[in-house]
């Protein structure tokens with residue numbers, strides 16, 4: 410018998426990192442020590458006290474049962490306290506916070522819970538690629554909002570035709586932004602709330618990096634903007650906060666009607682987070698400030714090493730004020746991002762993500778993930794220099 414997958418799978422994009430992994434494996438097979446600045450997965454481990462809490466609570470048989478998909482009340486309370494302490498935002502743990510097995514799972518499924526076939530979703534371009542499948546599976550009409558350098562990679566809301574805005578059900582936003590590393594201003598977010606109210610659009614604000622900001626930048630939550638809770642929700646996660654990407658522990662907070670719709674979907678298709686992971690997350694959220702500051706200093710040092718190193722080679726590098734990414738124009742004028750990144754990988758063993766993989770408006774850019782140590786980052790810059798990727802600042806871009 411021939412097994413044929415459903416046709417809808419044919420509509421899904423190829424996941425960007427699968428292709429990069431294949432290219433990386435081919436170069437590694439030649440014996441090259443690849444420096445991977447591709448995927449945004451923290452290299453430092455989860456802090457030992459969080460692991461100890463997991464181990465302590467994992468011994469208890471009472472914690473081995475099916476967990477509620479909603480999240481333990483104590484876990485939800487720890488999230489509410491985190492929002493109160495960091496952003497001055499008041500949230501009611503039950504109706505206004507829902508646990509998720511990763512913000513990817515929540516933000517990816519939201520269109521299925523909210524959007525009818527043919528309704529419009531406003532989505533940034535470039536964006537985190539995992540937004541796309543959920544919108545396609547919901548048969549939504551995707552209207553991209555270009556993130557342009559001249560607008561600090563914030564969408565220009567005035568460029569969205571009112572006809573489109575009136576048909577839009579949902580707007581996805583993500584700051585600090587993957588892949589552009591841009592941060593949002595309070596003024597921009599106020600405009601978003603006003604726009605969403607005017608056109609009755611739900612805002613899904615994806616904020617897994619919102620504590621990861623540098624220089625004089627302050628962490629910002631969408632929910633601290635007046636009126637945000639009336640129109641939207643914020644997705645957040647333990648993944649990047651405490652180097653817990655493999656643990657699958659996250660949440661969505663904000664508008665209770667949006668959360669109710671998502672929880673009706675999730676209760677049918679998912680389980681909750683393993684209870685010992687929730688206990689460990691509670692501990693992290695309660696005592697994590699010092700660790701978060703330490704990681705921010707580390708990423709800032711890495712960012713400076715990359716930015717300064719590449720600038721010395723004549724590359725134009727954009728000032729990254731948040732996330733652990735650096736976003737930069739392809740330095741060779743005559744090359745698009747994919748051929749440039751593939752050639753760089755072949756010649757230097759340094760893997761950088763081509764911006765095109767994040768959308769049409771990512772073309773012309775590259776993304777570097779700061780998820781290797783500073784010595785290895787300097788080694789990457791040295792290899793790039795030795796391979797002759799040196800430009801006149803006026804030529805690059």
Ligand SMILES: Cc1ncc(COP(=O)(O)O)c(C=O)c1O
Pocket residue numbers: 449510511512513514537583587615617645646647648654658659
């Ligand atoms: C913008 C953005 N949202 C969501 C996620 C997924 O995070 P989680 O591990 O919570 O699923 C990522 C991970 O890279 C991301 O960059």
